[in-house]
Amino acid sequence: MNVIHPWLRPWLRRCTQSKPCSSPDRTRMSSVTKIAWLALCLSLLPLPALSAPVAGAVAARAPFPMEVNGRALHYAINFESVMPGEEVTFAAPGHLLDRLAIQVDGKYLVMKQAYYRWLAPKTPGTHRVDVYLRSAAAATGYQTISVWLFVMRPAKEINNGLLNGYRIGQYPSALNNLSSYQAPKGFIEVTEANQNLRISPNFTLGQFLCKQKGGFPKYLVLQPKLLNKLEEFLQEVNERGIHTPSFVVMSGYRTPYYNRAIGNSTNNSYHIYGGAADIYIDVDNDGVMDDINHDGKQDRQDAVLLYEWADSFVLRRNRPDLVGGLGAYKSTPHHGPFIHIDVRGTPARWGRWPP
Ligand SMILES: [Ca+2]
Numbered sequence: 001m002n003v004i005h006p007w008l009r010p011w012l013r014r015c016t017q018s019k020p021c022s023s024p025d026r027t028r029m030s031s032v033t034k035i036a037w038l039a040l041c042l043s044l045l046p047l048p049a050l051s052a053p054v055a056g057a058v059a060a061r062a063p064f065p066m067e068v069n070g071r072a073l074h075y076a077i078n079f080e081s082v083m084p085g086e087e088v089t090f091a092a093p094g095h096l097l098d099r100l101a102i103q104v105d106g107k108y109l110v111m112k113q114a115y116y117r118w119l120a121p122k123t124p125g126t127h128r129v130d131v132y133l134r135s136a137a138a139a140t141g142y143q144t145i146s147v148w149l150f151v152m153r154p155a156k157e158i159n160n161g162l163l164n165g166y167r168i169g170q171y172p173s174a175l176n177n178l179s180s181y182q183a184p185k186g187f188i189e190v191t192e193a194n195q196n197l198r199i200s201p202n203f204t205l206g207q208f209l210c211k212q213k214g215g216f217p218k219y220l221v222l223q224p225k226l227l228n229k230l231e232e233f234l235q236e237v238n239e240r241g242i243h244t245p246s247f248v249v250m251s252g253y254r255t256p257y258y259n260r261a262i263g264n265s266t267n268n269s270y271h272i273y274g275g276a277a278d279i280y281i282d283v284d285n286d287g288v289m290d291d292i293n294h295d296g297k298q299d300r301q302d303a304v305l306l307y308e309w310a311d312s313f314v315l316r317r318n319r320p321d322l323v324g325g326l327g328a329y330k331s332t333p334h335h336g337p338f339i340h341i342d343v344r345g346t347p348a349r350w351g352r353w354p355p
């Protein structure tokens with residue numbers, strides 16, 4: 001059972017005590033008046049559209065500054081993956097601490113030395129964190145940030161290329177000894193129950209699963225900064241007039257086994273490190289990239305335009321966490337045009353030329 005924090009109680013009590021709206025001074029209207037009012041209201045309603053407009057992406061930024069394990073949370077919904085038994089720290093600026101309350105799986109954390117700490121269990125699983133910031137002005141108002149904490153299954157449990165029955169394959173040695181190309185220490189366990197969790201305002205965990213065959217549980221690696229980049233770019237695309245609620249992630253995480261099986265000659269593809277996504281826009285839901293340059297064709301030029309937008313937005317933002325690779329791809333008999341986007345930390349470009 002959840003423990004209710006003291007400053008949430010008056011708010012919850014008011015909600016449970018509120019009664020259905022009843023107005024004692026309401027007067028009875030005659031049937032003729034009712035019909036006249038109904039006709040007037042109907043005449044003022046806009047005509048229904050032939051097809052319902054697609055809602056765009058949600059712009060749900062974090063309402064207050066907050067960090068998990070030293071990493072800033074940018075959105076109202078976030079995720080973090082940790083190792084079993086690892087200590088997780090939650091930090092906020094000092095002037096907010098007396099108005100902050102944090103629950104993990106419904107239980108309040110106790111603040112020690114200006115930090116909130118949570119010890120991850122020794123078994124893999126999914127845990128919900130709710131951070132509440134009480135309003136400085138109103139007695140009962142508050143804002144929230146939520147974080148899904150995934151306690152991973154350790155990579156040392158991989159046996160003959162299998163992790164708990166799921167085929168991972170063999171990670172190559174780190175490219176040029178770079179820390180961004182180290183084999184992962186753990187894997188997020190994806191089940192039927194958690195695959196649809198929203199791990200950022202406009203993306204779900206299941207969107208990044210490897211496309212290889214096999215039942216649950218499945219495993220993946222995913223870097224939070226990839227979600228930062230996709231969320232920021234999604235807002236950019238919506239601001240450019242494409243009202244899409246998300247991108248289609250054609251390929252997110254790839255196990256080294258799958259990366260090899262699809263004939264990828266690059267051993268160190270950033271997909272195997274959970275830092276890359278092949279994406280396209282499909283508002284009309286026909287399974288291929290939309291005609292976003294409005295030339296009447298759905299082809300490589302639409303991928304090129306998406307590439308140009310992705311290139312210019314990263315340059316304008318000047319954020320090191322968004323820096324990485326970008327490639328444009330034409331359609332083949334197996335797929336439509338798309339772009340590759342990643343967060344490898346150094347710029348790389350391909351596929352843009354010839355136009
Ligand atoms: Ca389409």
Ligand SMILES: [Ca+2]
Pocket residue numbers: 290291292293294295296297298299301302
């Ligand atoms: Ca086009």
